[in-house]
Amino acid sequence: MSSYKKLSIRKFAVPIVKDTEESKFWKKFKIHSTLSETASVTSIKFSPISPYDFAVTSSTHVQIYSSQNFKVKKNISRFNDIAYCGTIRNDGKLLVAGDATGLIQVFDTNSRAILRTMRGHDLPVHITRFMPNNSQIFSCSDDKSVRIWDIPGQEATSILQGHQDYVRAGVINNDNPHLVLTGSYDQTIKLWDLRSNTCAISMVHDAPVEDVLMFSNGGMIVSAGGPTITVWDTIAGGRVVRSVSNHQKTITSMCFNQSQSRIITGSLDHHVKIYDVQDYEVVHSIRYPSPVLCLALSPDEKSLITGMTCGSLTIRHRKTSSQEQREIKQPKVGSYQYFTRGRTYNGMQDDFIIEAKRRYHLASYDNYLKKFQYSNALDAVLTETTNAILTVSMLQELIHRDVLRIAIAGRDDASLEPLIKFLIRWINDPRYTSLLCDVGEVIIEIYAPVIDSSPLIKKLIESLHAKVKREVALQKEISKVIGSLEMVFAKGTISASEMTNNTTSF
Incomplete structure (x- = not known):
């Protein structure tokens, strides 16, 4: 009688592949x-x-x-x-x-x-x-x-x-x-x-x-x-x-x-x-x-x-997630809960967070203009760090509002000094000359009776006068040079014309 060997079958563990x-x-x-x-x-x-x-x-x-x-x-x-x-x-x-x-x-x-x-x-x-x-x-x-x-x-x-x-x-x-x-x-x-x-x-x-x-x-x-x-x-x-x-x-x-x-x-x-x-x-x-x-x-x-x-x-x-599908009961319009809804929502993990844009407030000089404080508005743009075009724009705005005299009047030595120094520095700039000359005339008209009583302001006015005088002299010299150049160019044009006529006659 033949004997049969019992075969042993090993069970191998099948790896479980998890879904990605x-x-x-x-x-x-x-x-x-x-x-x-x-x-x-x-x-x-x-x-x-x-x-x-x-x-x-x-x-x-x-x-x-x-x-x-x-x-x-x-x-x-x-x-x-x-x-x-x-x-x-x-x-x-x-x-x-x-x-x-x-x-x-x-x-x-x-x-x-x-x-x-x-x-x-x-x-x-x-x-x-x-x-x-x-x-x-x-x-x-x-x-x-x-x-x-x-x-x-x-x-x-x-x-x-x-x-x-x-x-x-x-x-x-x-x-x-x-x-x-x-x-x-x-x-x-x-x-x-x-x-x-x-x-x-x-x-x-x-x-x-x-x-x-x-x-x-x-x-x-x-x-x-x-x-x-x-x-x-x-x-x-x-x-x-x-x-x-x-x-x-x-x-x-x-x-x-x-x-x-x-x-x-x-x-x-x-x-x-x-x-x-x-x-x-x-x-x-x-x-x-x-x-x-x-x-x-x-x-x-x-x-x-x-x-x-x-x-x-x-x-x-x-289908969307159950959280997205769940209907959220809205509070009654006008209630406290209505205005504070969403306050505790923290967002999802994959959400993009957009930072709120910072609200820029008005500059100090704009606030002064809104309050009709024209003298303070002018002082705000007369600092050393302020761009010249901003100061000139403020002066132009005061002229348009017909309040330049109000902004300049009633000043002492300390508050008038920055304005005159600004005129001394920029009055010879062709972009601002016309406007600053008008401002200078207003200053002299207002403070002429009291200029001699303030050595500081008197010295600044003299410096402004000297700079204007030098600029006028320079402009006169430039006009003479331009006139001479025009004569030279005119003579050259006439000579060229005569030469052309002579060539044509031949």
Whole structure:
């Protein structure tokens, strides 16, 4: 009888991986609802302005959903064929979309009326976007061309040709609207300069390009084709910075978060992945029941919408914390509690604290002027540290108010000395001479009877008189020199004229 050895099975401890803060954040996006469209959802675009409604393009219609209750607000179905890329303008008033016939139409989001129709593309238009100036449209088509359209004129102002296959991706740099980026099934990405309508840089992705992104500074771009996303440095001439392949099938759509610190990708492998742009590592992944064709993250980062090939529209919504959702009972208006509400609130840990601006009070001389204390106002600007222009401005203000005599009168030796010293120092300055001469006349007129009784003031007046006398003598000498120079110039002019006449007579 054979004996069997009993096998001992060791149990190894499985390490528990704790969720990171990043993972916890993205796990807050819970499925709010799943809606069904009539066909595959090909485009989701959020309105840039609050309340951030979003346009969903599927089959032959574009529907605008409310971001509050996720119900259809408007249904635009005035298309002759399959619609593509319904996009809401920056002000939320207009919507543009292309279709499979090559037509581009602009709609009023309120009345759903067709405002403009652009004809020029021969094949389906898969990309339509408003330019940052809101008066132009950017389009990419399967006819291999990229066009810039003038909305009022309904005509193409620029036609960019260079791709050899369908152009299915395009984006505009909002900080520099002269730069547009396009991707094509010819496996190339092209950066166009609209100022010259030329291709500035062309890069090869090695797979048909499905979507492109451009960082706001324009220095880095991201392309998606096949299961790979590639990061390019345009400043270095289109050098590859990073190439990442974390999907099993073709990546169909990409988008940034609001701060452009994360890239979100959707793929035919049923997955949505979030990348950190610092190292382009996957920080979170979400699985869906069907292949993902398009996705979009709301500007307030509270809603993640995904469209799939089966026609499903999955809405994931991030709920705010219970502290934010809790309704605070407001005290009665006019009560003590109403005026002291929020006094004990300390803020959140991540809040930015903005220091209160310091209120600047009026200067002393302004306060004196408000109180009609003109003598004190003049004394306040006669200090040695005060700029001369401030003192002159005060004297000018006193003259305009017709109170200069009031401000100067009634002074003793100590209070009159700074004013006369100021005149002595600045009376020969051409900018102030006229004004200070008037002030000097007022001083002499008021204090002429008592000047001899004060040795200090008498000495200062004599110094002022001597300086004025020297300045007058200097001006006379300058006038003589100017007169002599004018005679020399006049004589030279006459001699030149006579020489010209003699030359002409010959």
